[in-house]
Amino acid sequence: MMGSENNYLQESSREQMETLILNEDDGINEDVSTSNSYSNYRSAMTTLSSSSSSSEHPLLTPPSIATTTAVSDPLLFPSHDSLPESPSYADVIISPLEDSPTISFSDGAGGSGEIHEKLGVSPRSQLEGSEYLRITVSDPKKEVESSNSIVPGGNSYVTYLITTNTNIQEYGGLDFRVRRRFRDVVTLADHMSEGYRGYFVPLRPDKSVMESQVMQKQEFVEQRRVALEKYLRRLAMHPVIKKSDELKEFLTVEGRMPLSARTDGVSMVLDGVVRLPKQLLGESRSVIDSQGVVEPAKGRRRDLLRLFKELRQTVVHDWGGSRSPVEEEDKEFLEKKEKLHELERQLTNASKQAESLVKAQQDIGETMGEMGLAFIKLTKFENEQAILNTQRVRAGVMKNVATAAVKASRLYRALNAQTVKHLDTLHDYMGLILAVHSAFSDRSSALLRVQTLASELSSLHSRAAKHETASSKTFGGDNSSNHKLEKLKEAIRVAEEAKSCSIRDYERIKENNRSEIKRLDSERQADFVNMLKGFVINQVAYTERIGNEWAKVVEDTSRYAKENV
Amino acid sequence: MNALQRSGSDSMAQSPRSPSSQAPYITVSVTDPAKMGNGVQAYISYKVITKTNFPEYQGPEKIVIRRYSDFVWLRDRLFEKYKGIFIPPLPEKSTVEKFRFSAEFIEMRRQALDVFVNRIASHHELQQSEDLRTFLLADEQTMERSRSQETGIFKKKPTDLMQIFKDVQSKVSDVVLGKEKPVEESNPEYEKQKNYIFQLEDHLAEAQKHAYRLVKRHRELGQSLSDFGKAVKLLGSCEGNSLGKAFSELGAKSEMLSIKLQREAHHLLMNFEEPLKDYVRAVQSIKATIAERANAFRHHCELGETIKFKEIDLNKLRLTRSEKLAEAEREYEQLKADGEESKRKFETIVKLMNEEIARFQEQKTIDMGVAFHEFAKGQALLAKSIAEAWRSLLPKLEACSSS
Numbered sequence: 001m002m003g004s005e006n007n008y009l010q011e012s013s014r015e016q017m018e019t020l021i022l023n024e025d026d027g028i029n030e031d032v033s034t035s036n037s038y039s040n041y042r043s044a045m046t047t048l049s050s051s052s053s054s055s056e057h058p059l060l061t062p063p064s065i066a067t068t069t070a071v072s073d074p075l076l077f078p079s080h081d082s083l084p085e086s087p088s089y090a091d092v093i094i095s096p097l098e099d100s101p102t103i104s105f106s107d108g109a110g111g112s113g114e115i116h117e118k119l120g121v122s123p124r125s126q127l128e129g130s131e132y133l134r135i136t137v138s139d140p141k142k143e144v145e146s147s148n149s150i151v152p153g154g155n156s157y158v159t160y161l162i163t164t165n166t167n168i169q170e171y172g173g174l175d176f177r178v179r180r181r182f183r184d185v186v187t188l189a190d191h192m193s194e195g196y197r198g199y200f201v202p203l204r205p206d207k208s209v210m211e212s213q214v215m216q217k218q219e220f221v222e223q224r225r226v227a228l229e230k231y232l233r234r235l236a237m238h239p240v241i242k243k244s245d246e247l248k249e250f251l252t253v254e255g256r257m258p259l260s261a262r263t264d265g266v267s268m269v270l271d272g273v274v275r276l277p278k279q280l281l282g283e284s285r286s287v288i289d290s291q292g293v294v295e296p297a298k299g300r301r302r303d304l305l306r307l308f309k310e311l312r313q314t315v316v317h318d319w320g321g322s323r324s325p326v327e328e329e330d331k332e333f334l335e336k337k338e339k340l341h342e343l344e345r346q347l348t349n350a351s352k353q354a355e356s357l358v359k360a361q362q363d364i365g366e367t368m369g370e371m372g373l374a375f376i377k378l379t380k381f382e383n384e385q386a387i388l389n390t391q392r393v394r395a396g397v398m399k400n401v402a403t404a405a406v407k408a409s410r411l412y413r414a415l416n417a418q419t420v421k422h423l424d425t426l427h428d429y430m431g432l433i434l435a436v437h438s439a440f441s442d443r444s445s446a447l448l449r450v451q452t453l454a455s456e457l458s459s460l461h462s463r464a465a466k467h468e469t470a471s472s473k474t475f476g477g478d479n480s481s482n483h484k485l486e487k488l489k490e491a492i493r494v495a496e497e498a499k500s501c502s503i504r505d506y507e508r509i510k511e512n513n514r515s516e517i518k519r520l521d522s523e524r525q526a527d528f529v530n531m532l533k534g535f536v537i538n539q540v541a542y543t544e545r546i547g548n549e550w551a552k553v554v555e556d557t558s559r560y561a562k563e564n565v
Numbered sequence: 566m567n568a569l570q571r572s573g574s575d576s577m578a579q580s581p582r583s584p585s586s587q588a589p590y591i592t593v594s595v596t597d598p599a600k601m602g603n604g605v606q607a608y609i610s611y612k613v614i615t616k617t618n619f620p621e622y623q624g625p626e627k628i629v630i631r632r633y634s635d636f637v638w639l640r641d642r643l644f645e646k647y648k649g650i651f652i653p654p655l656p657e658k659s660t661v662e663k664f665r666f667s668a669e670f671i672e673m674r675r676q677a678l679d680v681f682v683n684r685i686a687s688h689h690e691l692q693q694s695e696d697l698r699t700f701l702l703a704d705e706q707t708m709e710r711s712r713s714q715e716t717g718i719f720k721k722k723p724t725d726l727m728q729i730f731k732d733v734q735s736k737v738s739d740v741v742l743g744k745e746k747p748v749e750e751s752n753p754e755y756e757k758q759k760n761y762i763f764q765l766e767d768h769l770a771e772a773q774k775h776a777y778r779l780v781k782r783h784r785e786l787g788q789s790l791s792d793f794g795k796a797v798k799l800l801g802s803c804e805g806n807s808l809g810k811a812f813s814e815l816g817a818k819s820e821m822l823s824i825k826l827q828r829e830a831h832h833l834l835m836n837f838e839e840p841l842k843d844y845v846r847a848v849q850s851i852k853a854t855i856a857e858r859a860n861a862f863r864h865h866c867e868l869g870e871t872i873k874f875k876e877i878d879l880n881k882l883r884l885t886r887s888e889k890l891a892e893a894e895r896e897y898e899q900l901k902a903d904g905e906e907s908k909r910k911f912e913t914i915v916k917l918m919n920e921e922i923a924r925f926q927e928q929k930t931i932d933m934g935v936a937f938h939e940f941a942k943g944q945a946l947l948a949k950s951i952a953e954a955w956r957s958l959l960p961k962l963e964a965c966s967s968s
Binding site for chain 1: 788811926937945951
């Protein structure tokens with residue numbers, strides 16, 4: 001995506017740039033962790049958001065726009081010389097900082113929460129009422145699986161420290177710390193997707209295919225840490241999921257993971273219909289006798305067949321719905337679906353262009369820096385070798401230009417780091433759309449189930465009817481045939497219950513879809529406005545500063561203006 | 566025009582522009598590039614307009630048509646005749662781009678050729694050159710004839726020059742190969758200057774390389790802003806009302822800024838990168854002069870050797886009272902005269918070079934000062950206008966979030 005080009009700066013010149021002692025306030029050594037390899041946009045983003053709280057600080061002299069995390073820190077208030085004078089900007093910058101809480105922002109949409117706050121863009125999370133659930137993922141540690149390892153040294157895996165701070169009553173406490181591994185998160189995610197069908201459940205981070213080989217790499221672990229944090233925070237942001245028991249257990253129960261692994265896809269689907277979680281029903285454990293559907297040997301086989309048929313039909317999502325036999329009659333729903341499809345298309349396109357914008361910004365900053373360095377070297381050279389005074393004069397001018405170029409380069413880099421954060425909203429929403437896909441397919445699965453159960457029921461009925469007609473012809477009745485009829489009637493009863501259960505399920509999911517769509521629409525408005533504002537304010541702030549640097553040089557070289565020469 | 570040619574007949578008060586009272590001037594402009602010919606043989610011709618009051622030019626204004634190879638001819642002739650003087654550099658031949666004939670390429674070349682001729686015209690020695698007059702006045706056929714004559718005897722092909730460079734630089738390899746160590750001046754100051762020139766070229770070339778890349782980066786940023794703007798607009802069409810409008814305006818701004826960036830890229834190319842490239846070329850031209858000086862020195866030394874041997878021979882002949890003595894004596898005198906001549910030539914080169922270096926350094930300070938000023942100006946304006954453009958969106962975005 002971002003191309004596999006190598007670092008633009010050679011190692012030596014990058015070091016040079018970073019140890020460069022320039023005039024005035026510079027002489028700052030930059031933290032190399034804001035590395036230049038944007039070969040993978042995602043890794044770039046995770047690197048940046050992880051370093052946001054520490055390494056960008058030295059990059060910027062005051063004002064430290066979006067660097068430190070403590071809001072009440074007076075250093076945060078931009079100093080005068082670089083704060084643009086325009087009143088609207090000043091208002092936007094200063095005011096929201098006054099009513100923000102003092103704790104660092106680790107909730108909401110990840111890193112963007114910080115930035116938005118400082119730039120006067122209040123993240124949605126601040127407005128979401130008083131219940132909060134703040135999660136941090138940190139301190140990755142390698143651990144070894146000691147039990148049942150045939151091979152000495154065993155399996156090693158990484159655990160992460162998950163700290164939670166909350167005021168949700170059901171948690172029965174304020175702060176929690178647990179250690180979890182990635183596998184536990186997968187389990188949690190499976191529970192989520194099962195228990196919250198119809199909701200836009202955030203998707204968990206990907207498993208890595210080469211997990212064991214990649215495991216050792218610090219970068220991978222860091223990437224994963226960030227991804228996990230983002231994922232858990234997204235769960236915590238969801239108005240319904242944040243109240244989930246499974247999530248609570250995941251976050252609070254120390255020691256072994258309290259949730260059971262769900263590795264069997266088939267059983268998942270089975271359980272899904274058969275053991276409806278109480279959240280969906282809104283009541284305690286269901287009345288349905290799960291055994292009723294599963295028990296009879298024939299019944300079981302029938303179920304499995306039905307299952308496979310359904311699974312096959314639902315495996316391919318496609319927005320067009322041309323291959324799906326499921327009829328969705330809800331016009332409003334179809335309209336929304338189409339709109340969301342369009343949104344997805346445009347988001348994909350916009351995110352692609354955003355990536356190339358970020359790359360272009362990065363490139364121009366780098367080249368500017370490299371050029372500045374080259375001029376610095378030339379300046380040194382001229383000064384060392386100068387025989388005539390005119391050489392020193394020229395070297396002096398050149399140095400000013402070079403210094404400005406290096407400063408501009410740093411400003412571009414900082415600008416870009418922020419741009420990435422703001423435009424990250426696009427990626428967030430793309431991820432969300434995947435969750436929407438999933439929720440919509442929950443719906444069509446549920447509808448499919450209703451229909452298949454209905455057709456089964458009607459076939460059972462017709463079989464029963466046939467049986468009755470047949471046995472009524474046989475005088476006196478047949479024990480075995482009566483027994484069969486009894487069994488059929490029993491099956492019908494169970495099937496009817498299953499059908500009405502599935503209808504309730506379907507209705508529930510429809511309702512979830514509907515409320516989620518509404519939530520998505522309104523939250524999206526707010527998030528997009530914030531994104532645009534953040535992006536724009538960021539651009540204004542940095543390009544103004546860049547302009548100021550160059551304006552100084554224009555002054556210094558004014559004697560060379562064409563009119564004067 | 567005729568009024569100006571009347572010399573002295575009018576009183577000075579009446580015609581202050583009469584030649585006798587006016588300081589001598591000559592300015593040249595290279596303009597109106599036009600594509601001539603077809604296919605492989607296509608070339609660009611330029612109009613060269615000379616405005617001068619030099620008596621030899623017989624007229625205040627002259628116009629001729631010239632092509633790139635005519636400029637090359639002029640440069641080569643001057644290089645031959647004015648050893649020691651740094652001949653102004655020419656833009657590169659660039660055979661590949663020539664076929665594309667992009668407007669930008671043509672404009673850059675035209676500008677460089679213009680600067681080239683004017684530098685010659687403003688150099689106190691070079692401006693007296695007869696070859697310059699030929700270049701500025703002769704009709705095209707005469708010009709072509711002169712040009713083709715060059716390929717015979719006098720024209721130094723680039724490969725010859727390269728050989729001279731190699732001679733200057735490869736003393737070590739000569740020793741390794743067993744060749745005699747070439748004779749060189751043992752002048753520490755001059756050594757220092759030579760080193761300076763060689764290293765300067767490296768530094769400048771690197772800076773120029775980055776400057777060129779910077780131009781490209783501006784273009785790329787412009788392109789991505791344009792694409793981004795379009796995408797944002799489309800995204801906005803998914804949203805309603807005020808948010809949709811905000812997206813659409815942002816997209817429009819982005820597209821507008823893209824244009825500004827393309828303009829700045831061009832400005833950078835013409836007013837910053839090109840002067841840097843010109844600086845590099847100038848240094849390369851100095852290297853050619855350095856090679857000429859080395860040649861002259863070597864020639865002088867060789868003659869010196871030859872004279873010594875001749876002297877020995879002569880003495881032998883004197884002792885034996887050979888009838889070859891007279892001739893030998895004539896030859897000896899000739900050689901001594903040549904020796905004087907070569908010494909004079911060498912010393913002229915040395916003297917000229919010293920003057921030229923000082924002039925060069927002064928000139929470059931000004932040239933680079935101008936280039937840096939233009940660069941900074943362009944960047945400052947660009948940054949400010951970007952900031953303004955984005956800032957203008959803020960009120961609308963504020964309105965969005967409050968609604």
